[in-house]
Amino acid sequence: FQAPAYHLILEGILIVWIIRLLFSKTYKLQERSDLTPKEKEELIEEWQPEPLVPPVPKDHPALNYNIVSGPPTHIITVNGKECINFASFNFLGLLDNEKVKSAAQASLKKYGVGTCGPRGFYGTFDVHLELEERLAKFMRTEEAIIYSYGFATIASAIPAYSKRGDIVFVDEAACFAIQKGLQASRSNIKLFKHNDMADLERLLKEQESEDQKNPRKARVTRRFIVVEGLYMNTGDVCPLPELIKLKYKYKVRIFLEESLSFGVLGEHGRGITEHFGINVGAAFIDDIDLISANMENSLASIGGFCCGRSFIIDHQRLSGQGYCFSASLPPLLAAAAIEALNIMEDNPDIFQTLRAKCERIHKALQGISGLKVVGESFSPALHLQLEESCGSRENDVKLLKRVVDYCMNSGIALTQARYLEKEEKCLPPPSIRVVVTVEQTEQELDKAASLLKEAAQSVL
Amino acid sequence: VHNGGLYKRPFNEAFEETPMLVAVLTYVGYGVLTLFGYLRDFMRQWKIEKCQNATEREEQKDFVPLYQDFENFYNRNLYMRIRDSWNRPICSVPGAKVDMMERVSHDYNWTFTYTGRVIKDIINMGSYNYLGFAQKAGTCQEAAAKVLSQYGAGVCSTRQEMGNLDKHEELEELVARFLGVESAMAYGMGFATNSMNIHALVGKGCLILSDELNHASLVLGARLSGATIRIFKHNNMQSLEKLLKDAIVHGQPRTRRPWKKILILVEGIYSMEGSIVRLPEVIALKKKYKSYLYLDEAHSIGALGPSGRGVVEYFGLSPEDVDIMMGTFTKSFGAAGGYIGGKKELIDYLRTYSHSAVYATSLSPPVVEQIITSMKCIMGEDGTNVGESNSKHVE
Numbered sequence: 001f002q003a004p005a006y007h008l009i010l011e012g013i014l015i016v017w018i019i020r021l022l023f024s025k026t027y028k029l030q031e032r033s034d035l036t037p038k039e040k041e042e043l044i045e046e047w048q049p050e051p052l053v054p055p056v057p058k059d060h061p062a063l064n065y066n067i068v069s070g071p072p073t074h075i076i077t078v079n080g081k082e083c084i085n086f087a088s089f090n091f092l093g094l095l096d097n098e099k100v101k102s103a104a105q106a107s108l109k110k111y112g113v114g115t116c117g118p119r120g121f122y123g124t125f126d127v128h129l130e131l132e133e134r135l136a137k138f139m140r141t142e143e144a145i146i147y148s149y150g151f152a153t154i155a156s157a158i159p160a161y162s163k164r165g166d167i168v169f170v171d172e173a174a175c176f177a178i179q180k181g182l183q184a185s186r187s188n189i190k191l192f193k194h195n196d197m198a199d200l201e202r203l204l205k206e207q208e209s210e211d212q213k214n215p216r217k218a219r220v221t222r223r224f225i226v227v228e229g230l231y232m233n234t235g236d237v238c239p240l241p242e243l244i245k246l247k248y249k250y251k252v253r254i255f256l257e258e259s260l261s262f263g264v265l266g267e268h269g270r271g272i273t274e275h276f277g278i279n280v281g282a283a284f285i286d287d288i289d290l291i292s293a294n295m296e297n298s299l300a301s302i303g304g305f306c307c308g309r310s311f312i313i314d315h316q317r318l319s320g321q322g323y324c325f326s327a328s329l330p331p332l333l334a335a336a337a338i339e340a341l342n343i344m345e346d347n348p349d350i351f352q353t354l355r356a357k358c359e360r361i362h363k364a365l366q367g368i369s370g371l372k373v374v375g376e377s378f379s380p381a382l383h384l385q386l387e388e389s390c391g392s393r394e395n396d397v398k399l400l401k402r403v404v405d406y407c408m409n410s411g412i413a414l415t416q417a418r419y420l421e422k423e424e425k426c427l428p429p430p431s432i433r434v435v436v437t438v439e440q441t442e443q444e445l446d447k448a449a450s451l452l453k454e455a456a457q458s459v460l
Numbered sequence: 461v462h463n464g465g466l467y468k469r470p471f472n473e474a475f476e477e478t479p480m481l482v483a484v485l486t487y488v489g490y491g492v493l494t495l496f497g498y499l500r501d502f503m504r505q506w507k508i509e510k511c512q513n514a515t516e517r518e519e520q521k522d523f524v525p526l527y528q529d530f531e532n533f534y535n536r537n538l539y540m541r542i543r544d545s546w547n548r549p550i551c552s553v554p555g556a557k558v559d560m561m562e563r564v565s566h567d568y569n570w571t572f573t574y575t576g577r578v579i580k581d582i583i584n585m586g587s588y589n590y591l592g593f594a595q596k597a598g599t600c601q602e603a604a605a606k607v608l609s610q611y612g613a614g615v616c617s618t619r620q621e622m623g624n625l626d627k628h629e630e631l632e633e634l635v636a637r638f639l640g641v642e643s644a645m646a647y648g649m650g651f652a653t654n655s656m657n658i659h660a661l662v663g664k665g666c667l668i669l670s671d672e673l674n675h676a677s678l679v680l681g682a683r684l685s686g687a688t689i690r691i692f693k694h695n696n697m698q699s700l701e702k703l704l705k706d707a708i709v710h711g712q713p714r715t716r717r718p719w720k721k722i723l724i725l726v727e728g729i730y731s732m733e734g735s736i737v738r739l740p741e742v743i744a745l746k747k748k749y750k751s752y753l754y755l756d757e758a759h760s761i762g763a764l765g766p767s768g769r770g771v772v773e774y775f776g777l778s779p780e781d782v783d784i785m786m787g788t789f790t791k792s793f794g795a796a797g798g799y800i801g802g803k804k805e806l807i808d809y810l811r812t813y814s815h816s817a818v819y820a821t822s823l824s825p826p827v828v829e830q831i832i833t834s835m836k837c838i839m840g841e842d843g844t845n846v847g848e849s850n851s852k853h854v855e
Contacts, residue, residue: 040709044749047708049721052661052752052783053809062812065624071611071825072622087622088615095612104613104826105605112553112594113604113830114794116587123587124549126561148796149649151656151820161526176819180656183684222524251523286517296821300614302648311514315527317547318535325676326651327588327790330827336613415621418818433621 061397062418071096074439076413083413084444086434091264091380092340092350093439094300100339107335115328119317123328131334134341135305139270139291144307145316148329150294151177152322153304154257157292158226159185160319161312166222169203169252171195172426173233178226178257179425184321191425194234197242200225204250223252229261229272233417233428235375235382237261240276244287253289263298264380268348298344301337303329350438354380357445358436364449365434370460371403371452374431383417383431384452386460393421396430399459404432406455412448466740468776473695473735497537512570513540543569551578553596554587590763593794593834600794600833604826611825619811623822631828635799638835639769640779643808644801646831647816648823650758650788651677653798656815658754659685661784662723667707669700669751670725673733678725678756687723688712694733697741700724704749722751728760728771728787736760739771743781752783762792768838792838795830797823 035043056063069077073096076085094100107127117123128146135144147153158181162168166187170178173194182189190207192200211218225247227238240256247254258271266274271291278287290312294304306313316323344350355378362377365384375382389396397416404414417433436445503509513536516526544565552559562577587594595601607627617623628646635644647653658681662668666687670678672694682689690707692699704722711718724746726737737755746753757770765773770787772779779785785801800810811817 035709040705043709044705047718047750049719049750049752052721053806055805056808056812060812062620062818063808065620065811066622067624067626067629068622069626072615072617072625073612076622078622085622088617090614090616095614095616101609101612104608108601108605108608108826109596110553112555112596112601112794113827114594114790114796116554116589116594116790116794120546121586122548122550122554122558122584124547126549126551129549149652149820151816152649152652176815180684180815184680219524222526248519253520253523253526294821296614296616300612300616302614302821302824309514309517311516312526314514318539321676321680322649322651326649327788327796330796330824332608332826333613333824413622415617418618418620420813420815420818423815 061401061416066415074437078408078413081408081411083408083411084440084448085413085437086440086448087413087415088437089260089297089381089435090300090437090439091298091354091435092300092344093437094298094340094343097300097340097343099343100300100336103339104332104336107332111331113330113332115330117328118326119323119328125328125331125334127331127334127338128328131338131341132305134338136307138341138345139307141286141291141307141309143310143313144305145313145320145323146329146334147304147306147320147322148302148326149322150259150296150302150304151180152326153294153306154178154255154292155181155184156320156322157290157306157316158182158224158255159321160316161290162187162222162224165220166224167207168224168226169200170226171228171231171238173231173428174226174228175232175257175259176420176424178228182226194231195236195238197239197246201246204246204252208250223250224255225252226255226257229256229258230265230376230379230381232260232381233383235379237265237272237275237376237379240272240278244278247287254287255290255292256288258291258293259297259304260379260381262293263344264351264354265378267351269298269344269351295337299337299340301333301340303333303337354436354438357438357440357442358382360442361434361436361445361449364446365452368453368456370456371432380436382434382436383428384434385429385431389429393430400430400432402459403452403455406459407448407451410451412451466744471736471738475733475735493538493541497533500537501533512567540569544572549574554584554589554594555592555596556584557581558584558587588759588791589794590759590792591768591794591834591838593792593830593837595794599837600830603833604830607829608826613824613826615822615824617821618819619817619822625822625825625828627825627828627832628822631823631832632799634832634835636801638839639785639801641785641801641803643804643806644799645807645810645814645817646789646797646799646823646828647814648797648820650790650796650798652816652820653786653788653800654678654756655681655684656820657786657800657810658682658723658725659815660810660813661685661752661754662687662721665712665717665719666721666723667719668723668725669703669707671695671727671730671737673730674725674727675731675756675758678727682725694730695735695738697738697745700742701745704745704751708749722749723754724751725754726756728755728757728764731759736764736771736774739775739777743777747781753781754784754786755782757785757787758798759791761787762838767840768792789827789831793831793834795827795834797827797831 066078072088115123132144154177162185164186168187169190172191261271263269290308292306295301359377365373371384372387407414417431504511549561550558560579562575563572615623632644654677664686668682668687668689761770762768764771788798789795
């Protein structure tokens, strides 16, 4: 027989390889334990788990809640004492507005309380569709989507777009809901210093040079910037025009979280985009890819929404976890939100009134010995931090609690800003939260400021 | 049935096997649709067919594409064909009969228009209204209306700050009494109850054993906690026992340190399969291997058991055997929200360290009132036997 030469050479090599494998040393990839059943029983007997939860000391500051009897409106009864409310985020005073309540009552008579189903399976009511349309029209975007829980809004929106391997640039002072959304998305997170555009640009440049080393990977890695309009933790605004310039220069998408600024900033309450005049001249605010807000602050309802172009928002209808796997918003809360939107559209001067009150109290609180005011002058939620810390966070918290108790005993309800100390990425210092609402009169604002001065002097 | 002695009544679970012909035809169908999908994409790219889905802005065309190509392929070509089966809007209370808004599409489901007509009195077998408490008239609705006019719709603050109303305290005490546990805590959303509380119980160095068919909220909560997750076959006690034995004997992977805690995540009734968990066997295993049990009764609370106390009562067991009893108010109680019940130390810990208590708004007062009224009705405390008859009906 005739066989070509390469055939013989190939077979020869194969035979040599087989002989080598037969005589080489073998090693196991994984040690097998091979314990006897008796030893296994003993191990199972001996193992002791930790207790399910560690005990909490009885005087832990977060354990004993303030009990509010009755509605948390302008005059609030906390722990039996009547006070003026400077702690609930009821910025536009819509919590006990009669028109809002009667719209909710009408909805309750028509639909009952619960929706008994997620949006996909007969949980979509016409009120939900109406609310989504109204929100989209109000914010001048193409489409809006509603969630039934404010925390879940941004925490479900971020993982719907940003997956493992994508890069997110987020501000250090971002709120906890954003942090949980980022954790759920498993993306690479890069923190930049609060409101520091130079730091952000440095990170973006670093990323650009990385991209040039590996262009194939760069072509599929999505990039996002997540910022808040009005930061909950520090009370200041993000520099949106510079962010938009950076967006087009480095090709990153912007997600804007407007929980505090919706219904507060801007001439008609449309938020920080109106405040900076972003959509002046254009029909839609398309420079921002996604705006997310919750309806629990200015709109005095429950839930949250995201708005933007249909290209972006429609994706969440199939991949937003808090949207697909959860029951929809109770219709009475949606009706309350629609009525609140009506009131916001009909009375655009309440925003100016709110801003004037914020400026007033901001000025009145300057110069308190021992406490410094943190926040912009037009921010309705400001923080009062200790000028010098006592040494440990626990002692600071105790000291601030004494200030808060003094004020509560004299008729002003305040609260400390609460955080989960071990879980926050950048824990803000302990502070007292002062919230300004449209319902507070000027005398009450002055009374609060003088009371805080007194409290600071007596306690600190 | 293995361990048959633990069951006080016969436990029949049957899953119908898919016939071979149906399975083959389904895959063939997928194949045909995929081919057609590629054909239509090709025609759209060459502008033979009009592209009707939303596209990226002109100014952002050179950004990295937001969606992976294949994700969108399924959406454009397969989902779009049958999209009208889902998200149908209704416009009445989701009771036994429901009114639906008529919706038509003139361009094969790309856009929908509402004709304005309402189709009335459709028999409702789609809403989770098990005990019929979603009503637009009656004691529950009247009580909720009263609370709405007194308290308003929203709360505007978190539980730990200024959002803890007396109504919430009343609700939690009632839930604890209903379940037969020491203490309970209520949250604003059932999904959030799972995803924001599991992290407080387990962390790195702990093991979570989760059923194959657990709900997305349990999976997300387990992932966010940072513990190691192992999956056992659906309702299969041999698989669970094997995993427990291996975990305790071998310890953590690579370092061999013993696990700090083992948590078993099961549901009372699984929503997609309709199967009930084998609770007596799970509790026997849990006691033998000293692990903790987290029971998610979203669908079973109110619906199982002679007095509606859930799957624990259905099997005649004691609620003290289950470490963490979680459930939602959306299905049987016709409201919204979730709860966790258990020993006092557990609930105190959750009051201090749960994400929801610190950062999320508390439940809305009229919703709380609906839960209180419907729960009292199920317990028979309101003097009627409406609750009892409803429960018997469901059985």
